[in-house]
Amino acid sequence: MAVSVRIPGSCGELVQGVIDDMPFLVTCPINRFARAEATIAASGMINPAKTKAQNALMKTRIKLGIEENIKVNLYSELLEGKGMSSSSADIAAVCYATARSCNKVIKDNEVAQIAADIEPTDGVFCQGIVKFNHINGKILKYLGEPPPVKIIIFDCGGSVDTILFNQRNELPVLNRQKEKMVRQAFSLVEYGIEYNDVKALGQGCTLSALANQDILYKPQLEEIWSIVQSYGAVGINIAHSGTLIGVIFPIDSEKDKLNSCIDKVKKNCQEIKFLGISQLISGGCF
Numbered sequence: 292m293a294v295s296v297r298i299p300g301s302c303g304e305l306v307q308g309v310i311d312d313m314p315f316l317v318t319c320p321i322n323r324f325a326r327a328e329a330t331i332a333a334s335g336m337i338n339p340a341k342t343k344a345q346n347a348l349m350k351t352r353i354k355l356g357i358e359e360n361i362k363v364n365l366y367s368e369l370l371e372g373k374g375m376s377s378s379s380a381d382i383a384a385v386c387y388a389t390a391r392s393c394n395k396v397i398k399d400n401e402v403a404q405i406a407a408d409i410e411p412t413d414g415v416f417c418q419g420i421v422k423f424n425h426i427n428g429k430i431l432k433y434l435g436e437p438p439p440v441k442i443i444i445f446d447c448g449g450s451v452d453t454i455l456f457n458q459r460n461e462l463p464v465l466n467r468q469k470e471k472m473v474r475q476a477f478s479l480v481e482y483g484i485e486y487n488d489v490k491a492l493g494q495g496c497t498l499s500a501l502a503n504q505d506i507l508y509k510p511q512l513e514e515i516w517s518i519v520q521s522y523g524a525v526g527i528n529i530a531h532s533g534t535l536i537g538v539i540f541p542i543d544s545e546k547d548k549l550n551s552c553i554d555k556v557k558k559n560c561q562e563i564k565f566l567g568i569s570q571l572i573s574g575g576c577f
Contacts, residue, residue: 292330293328293329293330293392294328294329294330294388294391294392295326295327295328295329295388296326296327296384296387296388296391296576296577297324297325297326297384297576297577298324298325298326298327298379298380298381298383298384298387298415298416298575298576298577299320299321299322299323299324299380299415299572299574299575299577300320300321300323300324300325300367300368300369300375300376300377300380300415301318301319301320301321301374301375301376301413301415301530302319302321302374302375302442302444302528302530302535302537302569303319303374303528303529303530303531303533303535303537304316304317304318304319304374304413304499304528304529304530304531305317305318305319305420305480305492305495305496305499305528306473306476306477306480306495306496306499307425307473307499307503307531307532308466308469308470308472308473308476308477308499308502308503308531309463309466309467309470309473310470310473310474310477313424313431314424314425314426314466315422315423315424315425315431316413316414316422316423316425316531317420317421317422317423317434317477317480318413318414318415318417318420318421318423318574319420319442319528319537319571320415320420320437320571320572320573320574320575321442321444321569321570321571321572322569322570322572323368323369323375323569324367324368324369324380324577325365325366325367325368325369325377325380325381325383325384326365326366326367326384327363327364327365327366327381327384327385327387327388327389328363328364328365328366328388329361329362329363329364329385329388329389329391329392330361330362330392331359331360331361331362331392331393332360332361332362333360334360334362335348335352335360335361335362336362336363337363337365337385338362338363338364338365339365341365341381343378343381343382343409343410344363344365344381344382344385346382346409347381347382347383347385347386347389347405347406347409348361348363348385348389350386350405350408350409351385351386351389351390351397351405352389354397354401354405355389355390355393355395355397357389357390357393357395359393361389361392361393363385363388363389365381365384365385367380367381370446370566371450372450372451372452372533372534373446373450373451373530373533373534373535374451374529374530374531374532374533374534374535375530375533375535376413376415378409378410378412378453379406379412379413379414379415379416380413380415380416382402382405382406382409382412383402383406383415383416383576384576386401386402386405386406387402387416387576399416399417399418399430400428400429400430402416403416403417403423403428403429403430404428405428406428407425407426407427407428408428410453410454411425411426411453411454411457411532412425412428413425414430414574415574416574416575416576417430417433417574417575418433418573418574418575419433419434419435419436419437419573419574419575420433420434420435420436420437420484420573420574421433421434421574422434422477426457434480434481434484434485435484435485436484436573437484437571437572437573438483438484438487438488438489438492438571439487439489439541439542439543439571440489440492440493440525440539440540440541440542440570440571441539441540441541441542441544441549441568441569441570441571442528442537442538442539442540442568442569442570442571443519443537443538443540443549443552443553443565443567443568444535444536444537444565444566444567444568444569445511445515445535445536445537445538445556445560445563445564445565445566446534446535446536446563446564446566447509447510447511447534447535447536447562447563448534448562448563448564449534450534451507451530451532451533451534453532456507456532457532462506465505465506466506468505469502469503469505469506472498472499472501472502473499473502475495475498476495476496476498476499476502477495477499478495479491479492479494479495479498480492480495480496480499481495482495483495489525489539489541490525490526492525492526492539493524493525493526493527493539494525494526495526496526496527496528496537496539497516497526497527497528499528499529499531500512500527500528500529500536501513501516503529503531506531507531507532509529509534509536511536511560511562511563512527512529512536514559514560515527515536515538515556515560515563518552518555518556518559519538519552519556522540522548522549522551522552522555523540523541523544523548524538524539524540524552525539525540525541526538526539527539535566536563538552538556539571542570549568553565
């Protein structure tokens with residue numbers, strides 16, 4: 292019998308940086324998913340073939356002592372190379388589906404370690420919103436459930452290789468230079484989540500997005516922010532090692548206002564691609 296699980300992708304991160312030499316991100320899970328369907332079979336395989344997912348299957352079998360061959364079918368709504376946590380979601384979905392297909396339990400911290408052993412990863416498989424070390428896979432802090440917001444997602448174009456991005460020699464120096472802004476950003480986002488304050492959340496996300504411009508420049512970012520404020524946006528967030536820009540609105544924002552905002556951005560930033568509207572949700576395995 293096949294077992295199916297879903298893991299949310301992301302619209303980048305709410306915050307990302309380094310504080311006291313500790314790299315971290317704050318997860319930004321959205322209602323777009325990767326799904327893995329696993330079953331015991333005559334031969335183990337991942338379909339479609341994905342090297343990172345295949346690696347996750349092997350590591351999960353070793354971790355849990357699974358001797359059976361597991362066939363996994365992967366399905367995804369997430370774009371690759373953009374900052375949607377597509378690989379992280381694939382890897383986590385494979386881990387959980389493989390374990391459940393054999394009536395075994397795998398913990399979030401075990402999935403995090405498997406994922407981090409494969410590549411720098413996102414903690415979208417963790418319940419709620421978390422502070423997460425994307426380099427070593429340590430779950431640093433559960434921050435709470437997400438405030439009710441919608442995110443308009445835009446793509447600046449191109450793609451970013453997560454592994455190569457995190458190997459840049461100048462990255463430690465650049466992260467230290469923005470540490471003060473990252474501290475402020477994290478404090479605002481932490482407050483926004485704890486007290487369900489969407490304005491504080493948006494302010495923190497915007498601060499982190501702007502602080503990242505010296506690390507991965509998005510030429511349209513400042514113009515988008517200047518446009519969307521007049522339509523009621525409370526902030527912007529980005530994929531700090533990707534190509535996405537998210538525009539954050541209260542959940543009850545009028546549809547006509549959102550559509551007008553999208554049209555204005557598309558008119559003024561013609562190289563930007565509109566990818567849709569998503570909702571910030573709790574992370575986890577569904």
